[in-house]
Amino acid sequence: MSKLVILSLLGGDLNQGFSVVTAQLWHDNQLFKITGSLPAVPELSEIYKRWKLLYEAVHQRLGNNQRIKVHSQDITNISVNDFDEVCHQLRIHINTWLKSEPFQNIERQLRTLLSRDDEIRVIVETNITLLHRLPWHLWDFFEHYPKAELALSNHEYGSPHIVQKSITFKVNILAILGNSFGIDIDKDRSWLQDLIDTQTTFLIQPTRKELDEQLWNQNWDVLFFAGHSASIADGEIGEIYINQTESLTISQFKNALKTAITRGLKLAIFNSCDGIGLARNLADLNIPQMIVMREGVPDLVAQEFLKNFLVVFAGGKAFYLAVREARERLQGLENDFPCASWLPVICQNPTTVPITWQELRGGWGDTETRGEVSAQSIISTPKMKSTIATRKCKLWTVLLSTAIVTLSTISLRYLGFFEKAELQAFNQIFVLRPKEDLDIRLLVVEVTEKDIQSRQETTTGVKSISDSTLAQLFNKLQKYQPRVIGLDIYRDFADPSNESKPIQLATELSKENIVVACKGRDRKHDPEGVKPPLGVPIERQGFTDAVQDPDGIVRRQIMMMAQDPSSVCKTPYSLSLQLAAGYLSYENIQPDLNEDYVQFGSKVFKRLKSGRSGGYQQRVDLGGIQILVNYRNTDYLRVSLEDILSDKVNPDLVKDKVVIIGVTANTISDTWSTPYSAAQQPYQEIPGIFIQTQMVSQILSAVLDERPILWVLPFWGDILWICGWSVVGSLIIWRVRSLSYKGCTIFVTVVTLYLVCAIAFLKQGLWLPLIPSVLAVVASGVVIVLIQRRQEFFTVPRPLVE
Structure with missing residues (x-):
């Protein structure tokens, strides 16, 4: 289904700028409204006027003037190279204008909500004639979205009133x-x-x-x-x-x-x-x-x-x-x-x-019209009767057509055609979850913007806080006796040594309950990786590599993965797994690590199988042990860096907890989208520290609180599920006589399927294949209806001997 973007330029012109520019996006039956502005760009008007004169003159010179008339202010001395230069200037000025900072809020959010594969209708809404004449298709946006096309509109419009007319099929x-x-x-x-x-x-x-x-x-x-x-x-x-x-x-x-x-x-x-x-x-x-x-x-x-x-x-x-x-x-x-x-x-x-x-x-309207004519002709002939007024197709026809539709649906799913839709359906069901209680086993110590600005210290590399401040933080926290402390801040470069400081970071990092972060090498996005702090053994390191789905949302966490031999981050364990294992060791629960699963006590976290797990079929790398993140719909127990250093925190908040230290400041670009992001107005990403907290929480909650682990059926289980709904739905529709009842039956079946999938997900954590099942039910039902209507049309009445 295509997506619609209406870009409205209100209250201005190119000489004054536009103080209000709105973009309305109709996306998955939701409306997003984004605002921005555009600065004055009077030179764009002049460049367009020059382009128009040169356009007419070049075509006249080339002999292409059959439908082009040159105006009185002709330019007689013109070359194609001159014209090409003006075209280039026009393209540059349009894109520079649309890349201006006041407009970037609109473009950034559109690019977040839209996918490259989306079919997009972009309507520019304005009453200014010159803006209608501009070649908006030169905007780089249309290069990045190959299925997007531009349209123009006036500001004022209404829905046309159309009278129903007869269908001619032409x-x-x-x-x-x-x-x-x-x-x-x-x-x-x-x-x-x-x-x-x-x-x-x-x-x-x-x-x-x-x-x-x-x-x-x-x-x-x-x-x-x-x-x-x-x-x-x-x-x-x-x-x-x-x-x-x-x-x-x-x-x-x-x-x-x-x-x-x-x-x-x-x-x-x-x-x-x-x-x-x-x-x-x-x-x-x-x-x-x-x-x-x-x-x-x-x-x-x-x-x-x-x-x-x-x-x-x-x-x-x-x-x-x-x-x-x-x-x-x-x-x-x-x-x-x-x-x-x-x-x-x-x-x-x-x-x-x-x-x-x-x-x-006229669409498919011919089927119903012809059916009515056929029925009337049978009724109006008293000596002629049909042996069957509404002839049903045979059972084998139903099963054969259903099998073809189902196999086609399964094949398309295997090729990845439904992946995006299934991930969006995952989001829709996810946000139905009720609010949950805080996980009081975890405490986030956040480095806020205020913390950074109030501590302008000399550091090596790009750092939010200095090694000295971090050492003080560790020292304070240790006094409150946490079970384990996780550092979700990269520390690959040490600050210059300062012996006058009584507390040294190296000393604090030597404590056995501290786990530090590093990042593995990624040949595509990060060929270097990030090394851990010097002197911390590999047993207390955890990687923080995150995986995003094609729509930019984090739905999976990597618990374990083999690192590239040349990676500076050597640990095969994630930070979240290390922190959860550290906490559970106090409960005498040790992990059982396998190439296909991670087990704590009776709870088994099974990996998503590469290429054949839930909605992930072809396009996503599921290497290592990856599981779905079972997000809590709740806030986080958190305190600031300043609160800890100023002794403003109740020690009970820290004692026996998992403490995770990370940055939430706006100036640090470490924010991610979750299934809840699109449901929030405006669209909201969260800092990476909270993603790590969710990942730790889901392990602890599953092991200690019996909270469901998100899981999927095996590949053959998905196939049986899709086939079962398709066959059952087809048989029910086949048995229903009335055409209107058939439509209602399809609708009720789809609603029932949605409710079953939602309940299974919310209660048991089972992600069932909703989208392909719905498609199979609807397509099978429509095929059955068409076959039956076709047979009704070709039913030939024959005389009965009376």
Whole structure:
């Protein structure tokens, strides 16, 4: 399902800037609203004006002026290299403007919430004509998201009121071939004539009366225009030249257009020059969507765009993706037609969903219509009776179709097609958990921004606090008798030795209950790694390597992994495992470490199997012993560095606890997303120290409190689960007679499946394959319905001897 981003530029212009810019993102049935601003950039207006003059002049010089008219302020001495330089400047200024700091809150959050594989519709909402003319597709955002495409919109719009019309199973196109003096529009006509499943009416250089009558008297799905057009009054008004002597503005046939939209007109294509004025005027009538050309367009460019768009759109590709593909294919013409791929642009009513070719044809409505006709013909013939009024498909047909759908679903899942959706479903169920109590066995000592700013000390390397301060902290904590202390702060470089200090860090780190952090080498992201503090034996080291899923969320923890031989961090154990083991040793519970699991007493933490564990099927590295993080929906017991050093902490908060020391200051970039992040407004990441705390807590809670360990079915168990729901759902739908009841049955089955998966997760920690199971149930049900309806349609009534 595509995602929608509406970027609104309010209350300003390029000379003043925009004090309020909002981005609304519809993402997984949720609405996110992000605010920012944009600074003044008056030079962008001047660069665009120069670009426009050079664009027209270059095309005239190259002989491509069939649909392009050069204005009075012509530039006569121009080279293609000059034009290329202005194009480059325009791209740089647009991206510099959109990378300005006041706008970065919007871009950062969009990039957090969106995936590279998402299909994204980006609508720029403004009333400023110049902004509509800018080539927004040059924004680097569209390079990073290959399935994103731009559309334009006015600020004010409403939902079109559409009257239900009869289904014809054909796309009704009104094609206006207007004034063609000096241009060739026969190719446009031939591409439309070659389309299947269409009924096209051509108006060749019509009069105003002929055009008006067609719009009033017929139902149209698509309005197409080819010929001369222009935007006048600084782009505020658009006009089309319908014949050699007449031109019309949108307002001159507004009533007819409004009627056509009410009766189902969904798409207008103006394959003509300078269509921004047309789009702005027609948008006021709330037409669902349009395609226009920003500037003057050469014949061959207009023809190639139309051909490529119609081929991929009628072939089933989504509207926005079809426009992007057809637009980008124009780049191959740019040796002869510079900036050809800049010209086509969508204008969208944000209240409507982009139409598909199948919907223009009438979708699947033909099945029900034909079924009703068949039933009526049987009833109206008294001497003819059908042996079976509604013939059901046989059981073997149900099982065979269900098997095909289920095997297809399982294969797609194995290939990783549902991974993103399953991880998002994991989040949705996770946030249903009720609040839990604090885990009082753990205490976080956080180094806050205030702690850092109040201690401006000389250190070696990038450090939040000095070795001297850290030594004092350890010394204070040890007096309160914690069971184990974990240092989640890298200490790979020691500060210069200061013998005048009575407390030395090396001395404190020699204590047996202290575990320090290091980081393993990662060939892709961190080829060096981070070494542990000097002198701490490997038995008291723990790696803090974190793993993020493709959407940036931390759902897994690595308990053990083999380190790269050249890594500066040698320990095979994670910091969280070391701290949990240290605490549990006081309970006389020792770990049993295996290559496939870690066991404390009767509790076994089984690793996720590489390539075949829950929603992780193909795209995620599950090396080492990785388990799912069973986050607590609660805050953390924490004190600040200053509280400890100033003796403001009750000793009972520390005694017999796991104490974890880490940084929560905003200036330290160590924040991570969890399944709860997206559910928080605004989107909220948490410092890494709290992730470590959650990981330690989940081990202790599982071993000592019987809290569930998150787990998944084996690969064959997932297959049986998906098959079982698909078969049971299909059999129930097969037995239900009424079509409306079948739809209700599918809905009830899906809701039941969701509840079962949610209860299993919340009560037992079992992550079941919800998304593929839902797809299998719905797809199997739809296939059964289609088979039954098809057989009803082809049921031939035969006479019975009376």
